[in-house]
Amino acid sequence: xxxxxxxxxxxxxxxxxxxxxxxxxxxxxxxxxxxxxxxxxxxxxxxxxxxxxxxxxxxxxxxxxxxxxxxxxxxxxxxxxxxxxxxxxxxxxxxxxxxxxxxxxxxxxxxxxxxxxxxxxxxxxxxxxxxxxxxxxxxxxxxxxxxxxxxxxxxxxxxxxxxxxxxxxxxxxxxxxxxxxxxxxxxxxxxxxxxxxxxxxxxxxxxxxxxxxxxxxxxxxxxxxxxxxxxxxxxxxxxxxxxxxxxxxxxxxxxxxxxxxxxxxxxxxxxxxxxxxxxxxxxxxxxxx
Amino acid sequence: xxxxxxxxxxxxxxxxxxxxxxxxxxxxxxxxxxxxxxxxxxxxxxxxxxxxxxxxxxxxxxxxxxxxxxxxxxxxxxxxxxxxxxxxxxxxxxxxxxxxxxxxxxxxxxxxxxxxxxxxxxxxxxxxxxxxxxxxxxxxxxxxxxxxxxxxxxxxxxxxxxxxxxxxxxxxxxxxxxxxxxxxxxxxxxxxxxxxxxxxxxxxxxxxxxxxxxxxxxxxxxxxxxxxxxxxxxxxxxxxxxxxxxxxxxxxxxxxxxxxxxxxxxxxxxxxxxxxxxxxxxxxxxxxxxxxxxxxxxxxxxxxxxxxxxxxxxxxxxxxxxxxxxxxxxxxxxxxxxxxxxxxxxxxxxxxxxxxxxxxxxxxxxxxxxxxxxxxxxxxxxxxxxxxxxxxxxxxxxxxxxxxxxxxxxxxxxxxxxxxxxxxxxxxxxxxxxxxxxxxxxxxxxxxxxxxxxxxxxxxxxxxxxxxxxxxxxxxxxxxxxxxxxxxxxxxxxxxxxxxxxxxxxxxxxxxxxxxxxxxxxxxxxxxxxxxxxxxxxxxxxxxxxxxxxxxxxxxxxxxxxxxx
Numbered sequence: 001x002x003x004x005x006x007x008x009x010x011x012x013x014x015x016x017x018x019x020x021x022x023x024x025x026x027x028x029x030x031x032x033x034x035x036x037x038x039x040x041x042x043x044x045x046x047x048x049x050x051x052x053x054x055x056x057x058x059x060x061x062x063x064x065x066x067x068x069x070x071x072x073x074x075x076x077x078x079x080x081x082x083x084x085x086x087x088x089x090x091x092x093x094x095x096x097x098x099x100x101x102x103x104x105x106x107x108x109x110x111x112x113x114x115x116x117x118x119x120x121x122x123x124x125x126x127x128x129x130x131x132x133x134x135x136x137x138x139x140x141x142x143x144x145x146x147x148x149x150x151x152x153x154x155x156x157x158x159x160x161x162x163x164x165x166x167x168x169x170x171x172x173x174x175x176x177x178x179x180x181x182x183x184x185x186x187x188x189x190x191x192x193x194x195x196x197x198x199x200x201x202x203x204x205x206x207x208x209x210x211x212x213x214x215x216x217x218x219x220x221x222x223x224x225x226x227x228x229x230x231x232x233x234x235x236x237x238x239x240x241x242x243x244x245x246x247x248x249x250x251x252x253x254x255x256x257x258x259x260x261x262x263x264x265x266x267x268x269x270x271x272x273x274x275x276x277x278x279x280x281x282x283x284x285x286x287x288x289x
Numbered sequence: 290x291x292x293x294x295x296x297x298x299x300x301x302x303x304x305x306x307x308x309x310x311x312x313x314x315x316x317x318x319x320x321x322x323x324x325x326x327x328x329x330x331x332x333x334x335x336x337x338x339x340x341x342x343x344x345x346x347x348x349x350x351x352x353x354x355x356x357x358x359x360x361x362x363x364x365x366x367x368x369x370x371x372x373x374x375x376x377x378x379x380x381x382x383x384x385x386x387x388x389x390x391x392x393x394x395x396x397x398x399x400x401x402x403x404x405x406x407x408x409x410x411x412x413x414x415x416x417x418x419x420x421x422x423x424x425x426x427x428x429x430x431x432x433x434x435x436x437x438x439x440x441x442x443x444x445x446x447x448x449x450x451x452x453x454x455x456x457x458x459x460x461x462x463x464x465x466x467x468x469x470x471x472x473x474x475x476x477x478x479x480x481x482x483x484x485x486x487x488x489x490x491x492x493x494x495x496x497x498x499x500x501x502x503x504x505x506x507x508x509x510x511x512x513x514x515x516x517x518x519x520x521x522x523x524x525x526x527x528x529x530x531x532x533x534x535x536x537x538x539x540x541x542x543x544x545x546x547x548x549x550x551x552x553x554x555x556x557x558x559x560x561x562x563x564x565x566x567x568x569x570x571x572x573x574x575x576x577x578x579x580x581x582x583x584x585x586x587x588x589x590x591x592x593x594x595x596x597x598x599x600x601x602x603x604x605x606x607x608x609x610x611x612x613x614x615x616x617x618x619x620x621x622x623x624x625x626x627x628x629x630x631x632x633x634x635x636x637x638x639x640x641x642x643x644x645x646x647x648x649x650x651x652x653x654x655x656x657x658x659x660x661x662x663x664x665x666x667x668x669x670x671x672x673x674x675x676x677x678x679x680x681x682x683x684x685x686x687x688x689x690x691x692x693x694x695x696x697x698x699x700x701x702x703x704x705x706x707x708x709x710x711x712x713x714x715x716x717x718x719x720x721x722x723x724x725x726x727x728x729x730x731x732x733x734x735x736x737x738x739x740x741x742x743x744x745x746x747x748x749x750x751x752x753x754x755x756x757x758x759x760x761x762x763x764x765x766x767x768x769x770x771x772x773x774x775x776x777x778x779x780x781x782x783x784x785x786x787x788x789x790x791x792x793x794x795x796x797x798x799x800x801x802x803x804x805x806x807x808x809x810x811x812x813x814x815x816x817x818x819x820x821x822x823x824x825x826x827x828x829x830x831x832x833x834x835x836x837x838x839x840x841x842x843x844x845x846x847x848x849x850x851x852x853x854x
Contacts, residue, residue: 032401088588094401099538102574266412270406273398
């Protein structure tokens with residue numbers, strides 16, 4: 001049980017990074033980024049590629065490289081899939097990000113093939129044996145890195161001038177623009193931040209669970225569900241939602257089977273949508289006119 | 290048929306010719322199979338058009354309906370040996386039933402949640418198909434499907450099957466054009482672009498969306514059935530998200546608002562990978578790039594690039610006879626608050642047939658709220674809306690409009706890209722659902738004449754000056770054959786000549802038995818027009834009388850200008 005909880009927390013921490021990136025973009029643009037899961041996969045493969053170039057490096061040292069590369073990818077993504085459509089209805093952006101996701105997924109397949117790959121361990125082997133559970137170094141490192149990134153993101157948004165501008169953009173784009181906030185630059189930065197967080201999640205997940213080019217869709221759904229549960233647009237809600245669904249998934253999968261866990265998760269999502277279309281914790285995203 | 294559709298069909302003809310020549314040149318049994326595959330996709334996308342193109346809702350379950358149809362066919366044909374005459378209707382019915390079952394819940398959701406909910410449904414279907422091995426064969430699926438046997442007659446593989454599939458596509462096109470063509474297409478466009486305009490035109494959004502979702506599932510199931518017989522193997526791949534991506538790419542690239550777009554998208558995206566076989570490993574990558582480029586550069590797809598909207602044609606048919614007026618409006622003790630603000634506080638007023646009643650009051654006095662409540666756009670907290678002996682208080686706005694209480698808006702609610710005649714015809718179509726398109730258009734033209742705007746019938750609403758837009762709204766209201774007409778500031782933006790013309794037209798309408806309420810600030814306009822004027826202030830009626838008397842009423846003057854100290 002303790003083992004399941006620990007594993008669930010580690011998985012949830014990685015999901016939380018994905019969901020955070022998803023919400024950041026959602027708040028800044030009012031649009032759903034359907035490629036968020038594929039960004040995670042891209043981060044995982046970036047880690048695999050860097051590990052190939054720099055053998056014997058522990059995974060943790062690859063993190064800055066992955067973050068930087070993914071931030072660049074996020075900028076490119078916004079330039080291709082968001083900015084040309086920013087005056088159009090959210091559905092258009094939804095479709096363009098679906099297209100972006102397909103391109104990422106199949107681009108990765110073309111570069112790396114479709115076999116599962118694995119990134120290096122974050123801090124090497126080892127761990128300590130608790131009573132009835134093993135807290136291995138990898139699990140703890142996943143938790144630690146995710147917690148640091150979530151806190152860092154929180155600090156960036158709440159304590160810095162840049163964060164204030166990002167939040168102003170997310171709250172009311174037109175008002176922010178009128179007050180002299182460079183709104184377009186902020187939106188591009190948000191995409192970069194969202195992609196970097198997704199990439200970090202990719203690095204964290206890519207050792208234990210491996211990465212395949214097609215695993216993005218599932219991760220995107222998890223992020224989407226986490227955000228729907230946590231309140232559309234709420235950052236703490238997204239983290240909470242991610243932890244909840246990861247624990248749910250790990251516990252049900254541990255007791256019954258992974259399939260039952262997934263069906264139950266989607267079933268729960270549908271029930272939540274029908275009963276409380278504004279999410280369990282209320283809706284916070286800006287409405288687009 | 291419209292000019293744009295002709296061009297679209299022409300392009301489809303060229304693509305179909307290319308596909309056929311390629312298949313004949315290829316010479317192998319693979320050729321006709323590819324032609325049949327293009328047909329199954331065409332049917333799938335024709336269905337997707339209903340929900341995604343017409344209703345404008347991004348459903349991610351269209352691939353699922355396709356997969357369900359394929360599984361129903363495979364299970365019935367391989368396990369029980371049932372013929373096509375039984376499996377085909379079942380393959381259509383099951384997905385439709387699923388769609389109708391979930392429609393009530395998912396169609397209420399806002400766009401992003403609708404997409405997510407349909408995606409959730411798709412995932413559940415996929416997981417069930419891979420886990421329920423006894424029936425579905427699990428991940429390997431079901432193989433060895435027999436060919437199509439219809440009432441004991443076999444349709445051989447190869448070209449006969451391809452011809453059979455395309456015959457059904459032809460039927461699907463005719464049916465789609467009957468169901469969602471003509472005035473119905475305009476109604477869907479109004480619903481997509483401006484829900485208020487739709488409600489004021491008497492269009493029930495929920496009903497139209499339900500119809501679109503059920504039809505998309507029915508077409509998807511039919512396409513899945515044909516796919517199962519073409520490929521003869523059904524595995525979980527048909528329920529995979531990749532199928533949905535293919536479907537989305539075809540709909541967007543071909544163009545999601547015209548029938549020709551479905552045919553173009555399906556044929557092109559089947560033909561393209563065959564033509565670029567050296568790139569075969571990258572076909573999904575190509576789909577992705579093509580989808581991104583299309584959504585950025587040509588939001589209405591290839592079919593949308595081919596032509597402008599056809600000009601309105603002036604109809605020759607006889608318009609339907611007007612419906613008799615049913616009676617006046619009876620508002621009893623209406624109250625409404627928004628948070629801490631009391632918008633209406635126990636307002637009671639009656640509006641008799643043939644009467645023109647003016648409603649004045651300072652800004653924020655509750656005039657528009659009263660109109661909204663009488664027409665169902667807002668729900669009163671207390672009180673009763675009575676009309677022709679019935680209570681309408683809890684009915685939806687489109688239903689109230691069809692029953693005969695029509696309205697206009699303070700800021701005109703019109704679809705900018707739709708021409709004037711079509712805009713009015715949408716309302717005519719909703720109140721006379723059984724009457725043919727040409728007679729509806731004749732009726733619409735008659736309403737334009739009554740408002741003196743017959744000359745702008747072919748102009749897009751967005752290109753008209755504000756005054757003319759108000760007249761279009763009144764003409765649209767008249768197309769509903771209303772008994773009661775509620776006009777929210779109809780004279781705003783009109784010069785004096787236009788105002789007196791409008792007044793004269795309204796008097797003619799009242800003389801025919803219409804009950805008319807005019808919300809106005811413009812006292813000179815009301816002076817010559819209204820039989821009676823009521824003044825609202827902070828949600829209460831403070832004065833009632835002739836226009837001349839109201840103008841002198843100290844309470845009215847105080848409400849507008851404040852009291853002297």
